[in-house]
Amino acid sequence: MTESDLITLITNNNEVISNQFQFWISASFAVVVVSFTAGTKLKLVARLFIIFLYLTAAVMFYLRYLDALDESAYYVSLLSQMDSEFAPNRLGLVSTLRKIIMFAGTIGGVVLTLIPSLYASIDNPGSTAN
Numbered sequence: 001m002t003e004s005d006l007i008t009l010i011t012n013n014n015e016v017i018s019n020q021f022q023f024w025i026s027a028s029f030a031v032v033v034v035s036f037t038a039g040t041k042l043k044l045v046a047r048l049f050i051i052f053l054y055l056t057a058a059v060m061f062y063l064r065y066l067d068a069l070d071e072s073a074y075y076v077s078l079l080s081q082m083d084s085e086f087a088p089n090r091l092g093l094v095s096t097l098r099k100i101i102m103f104a105g106t107i108g109g110v111v112l113t114l115i116p117s118l119y120a121s122i123d124n125p126g127s128t129a130n
Contacts, residue, residue, distance in 0.1 A: 003084050010075045017068045017098075024061040024102060027054065028109045035113040044117045051110050058106040065102070069095055 031054045035047065079086055 001078065003079065003082055003086070006075050006079050006082075006084075007086055010072055010079075013068055013072050013075065017065060017072075020061050020065050020068065021098060021102075024058060025105070027057055027061075028105050031109050032112045035116055039116050042116070047113055047117055051113055054109060054113070055106070058102070058109075062102055065098070 031050060034050070035042065
């Protein structure tokens with residue numbers, strides 16, 4: 001494989017990573033918007049099911065992200081063996097920030113999905129929102 005081929009693979013892999021992140025963030029906002037739009041009309045069982053689906057999808061996105069990172073690291077190692085001058089040096093920082101955002105965002109999405117049900121049960125202890 002040539003240096004040019006490896007750089008192309010890294011660029012393509014970065015697009016995959018970016019697309020995965022965009023899908024995750026879209027799912028996160030969708031879950032929160034649906035939860036607050038439905039308000040107390042959405043029963044706790046339905047919220048828990050949404051949370052289950054969301055967490056499953058978030059884990060899938062995260063695992064795919066880790067696979068793409070491994071792939072990028074492999075390509076970068078091949079480039080360094082070729083004594084290439086192309087070396088993405090901020091990969092670690094960007095990766096760490098993205099992991100923090102995904103973890104905090106997923107936890108936030110779960111909490112925000114539960115909030116309308118929690119407020120309904122606090123405001124109306126005998127309500128059927130749960």
